[in-house]
Amino acid sequence: MPKIHLKTFIKAKKEIVFDLSRSVDLHLLSTEKTNEKAIAGKTSGLMELNDVVTWRAKHLGFYQNLTTKITAFDKSNYFADEMQKGAFKSFKHEHFFEDFEDGTLMTDIFKYKSPFGILGILVDKLFLKNYMKKFLIIRNKTIKKTAETEQYKEIIFSL
Template structure:
């Protein structure tokens, strides 16, 4: 099972970074390049424990739908979302937040299982893991940009 771990240091308060990370509206901004939109469930605002959202987006040339649910939530330190329905066999995205020296360390741990057994494993090695890591890095760049400027006030 591939695991992607990314640590991002953000010069902002932990609660702001936490809330930006669970903002449906900011997620839409960070995924404009995939035409991602929330089409069911929680479609705007801040998502919380046991809430779910269905996303429709174009990835790898195909429109796909993916439903994820917030399954763990400890404000403002941690939350996790897990796929309920979608292209993956399984995924869990953990979001960890720690305040240190005036900064927030945001750590993403994304683990998933691709469909199609051995073929899925080959696809992971060839490009899917890098594709997913790039998506997370783009998202984190937007979270950082909004948190470190007054842009966060437009979202929260």
């Protein structure tokens, strides 16, 4: 099972980083290149425990739908989202938030299983793991940029 482990230091309060990380609106902002849309379930605002959202986006040249659910939630410290339906065989994305004097350390652990057995393993090694890592890095850069400026207020406080 491939695993992507990312750490991003953000000069902002943990609560702000946590809220941006679970914001449907921020996610849409970070995925403009894939033309991602929230088409069902929670389509804006902040995700909470048991919230479900269906995303539609163009990845690798194809439009795909992916339904995820928030399956674990510890306010300002941790949450996890897991695929309910989609192109993967399964995935779990864990988000951890740690306070530091001058900001927050955000840690992502993304584990997934590709479909199609041996062919899926080959696709992982050839490009999928790198594709997913770049996708998450772009998301984290958007969270960082938004949290470290006044822009976070437009997303969190506009609800």
